[in-house]
Amino acid sequence: MAYLNENYLKLQAGYLFPEIARRVRDFCEKNPDAARKLIRCGIGDVTEPLPQAAIDAMKTAADELGHRETFHGYGPEQGYDFLRSAIAQHDFRDRKIDIADDEIFVSDGSKCDCGFILDILGDQNKVAVPDPVYPVYVDTNVMAGHTGAPRKDGSHEGIVYLPCTRENNFVPEPPGGGREHVDLVYLCFPNNPTGAVATREQLTRWVAYAREHDALLLFDAAYESYVSDPDIPHSIFEIPGAREHAVELRSFSKIGGFTGVRCGFTVMPKTVLARTESGKKLPLHPLWHRRWSTKSNSVSYPVQRAAEALYSGEGRKQCRALIDHYMGNAKILRTACEEIGLKVYGGENAPYVWVRTPAGLTSWQMFDRMLKEINVVITPGAGFGAQGEGYFRVSAFNSRENAEEVARRVKNLR
Numbered sequence: 001m002a003y004l005n006e007n008y009l010k011l012q013a014g015y016l017f018p019e020i021a022r023r024v025r026d027f028c029e030k031n032p033d034a035a036r037k038l039i040r041c042g043i044g045d046v047t048e049p050l051p052q053a054a055i056d057a058m059k060t061a062a063d064e065l066g067h068r069e070t071f072h073g074y075g076p077e078q079g080y081d082f083l084r085s086a087i088a089q090h091d092f093r094d095r096k097i098d099i100a101d102d103e104i105f106v107s108d109g110s111k112c113d114c115g116f117i118l119d120i121l122g123d124q125n126k127v128a129v130p131d132p133v134y135p136v137y138v139d140t141n142v143m144a145g146h147t148g149a150p151r152k153d154g155s156h157e158g159i160v161y162l163p164c165t166r167e168n169n170f171v172p173e174p175p176g177g178g179r180e181h182v183d184l185v186y187l188c189f190p191n192n193p194t195g196a197v198a199t200r201e202q203l204t205r206w207v208a209y210a211r212e213h214d215a216l217l218l219f220d221a222a223y224e225s226y227v228s229d230p231d232i233p234h235s236i237f238e239i240p241g242a243r244e245h246a247v248e249l250r251s252f253s254k255i256g257g258f259t260g261v262r263c264g265f266t267v268m269p270k271t272v273l274a275r276t277e278s279g280k281k282l283p284l285h286p287l288w289h290r291r292w293s294t295k296s297n298s299v300s301y302p303v304q305r306a307a308e309a310l311y312s313g314e315g316r317k318q319c320r321a322l323i324d325h326y327m328g329n330a331k332i333l334r335t336a337c338e339e340i341g342l343k344v345y346g347g348e349n350a351p352y353v354w355v356r357t358p359a360g361l362t363s364w365q366m367f368d369r370m371l372k373e374i375n376v377v378i379t380p381g382a383g384f385g386a387q388g389e390g391y392f393r394v395s396a397f398n399s400r401e402n403a404e405e406v407a408r409r410v411k412n413l414r
């Protein structure tokens with residue numbers, strides 16, 4: 001009999017969203033009337049239609065596939081040049097950030113990239129993860145065998161947790177005041193779930209830490225397009241020195257409504273080095289290139305054309321309209337929670353509103369209460385890490401009608 005990967009057995013009681021889905025299903029089966037009124041502000045999935053520019057580009061690409069002369073088979077494993085170039089130019093070089101086309105690696109989304117990147121990193125790395133944060137960082141490390149036993153509060157031995165609390169505005173400082181060594185640090189700004197953003201000074205401290213400890217920052221910027229404050233960096237590569245110490249993960253999911261279409265990318269500068277067991281320093285770029293060549297045939301041609309179209313004049317306008325729509329919802333939801341006396345964070349440079357539960361309620365109790373009393377699904381903060389206990393996340397990804405209805409219902413919370 002084949003052996004299984006026992007690391008999977010260390011994973012905590014299911015991934016957060018399946019557990020939410022289970023509770024919602026149970027509730028709906030028992031309360032069919034309430035089920036019809038249910039509004040989901042839980043999972044961070046977009047609701048609005050795809051930008052027309054992306055639809056048109058996909059249709060044109062599909063038509064091309066219908067003719068021998070314009071047919072496309074296997075594409076380059078790292079992504080088509082047209083898309084890598086559009087990304088590097090518009091997202092980076094136009095913003096005076098030095099990124100070459102071949103430092104962009106196209107993928108079918110950031111979630112996959114979170115797992116894939118561990119392929120090229122050693123198992124010896126000491127890993128630091130913000131708490132609370134997008135659960136995929138921890139779970140992929142658990143699966144790869146980088147952690148010890150699970151603890152009761154959902155955390156894992158072997159990981160250095162970086163507490164994100166209201167005292168530090170949900171932006172963690174380097175571990176041990178910068179003295180504790182780790183090799184790999186996950187950072188996510190704008191943050192899921194807290195909606196927090198990091199200032200230039202805070203990111204500069206992280207890059208300085210990475211330089212001092214020869215650490216690698218894995219910077220997840222999936223929500224960068226939601227930053228409206230002109231002083232807040234969109235990319236870690238806006239910080240001098242980051243080219244030597246950071247890899248950035250980006251996604252078209254929340255920018256262009258691509259959660260179902262699937263496309264994202266990593267930025268892997270050729271200047272990022274990592275070490276062998278014997279102490280030799282080598283660039284990660286060739287390993288990442290090789291990883292894609294061997295394990296993938298990239299993303300479909302129509303999807304890459306659709307992603308490229310998001311950078312056109314029309315595409316940009318349509319993405320802007322989507323983002324404005326969701327941020328309008330965030331404002332409505334923020335205000336509603338504030339008006340009933342709850343303490344609210346986030347929702348200003350991110351599509352997530354992070355709310356403190358009323359005194360005495362755990363975040364799962366608040367989840368159950370909102371589900372039962374006002375038929376609204378939120379995400380319990382504890383699902384994102386131990387420090388998320390006492391908070392819940394409200395997603396602004398919804399129709400305006402639903403956001404307004406949630407705002408009305410919130411006032412009826414007893």
Ligand code: PLP
Nearest residue numbers: 109110111134192222251253264
């Ligand atoms: N990173 C963060 C912080 C996210 O919140 C999400 C999705 O919710 C992702 C990555 C995954 O994005 P993708 O749809 O590109 O896999």
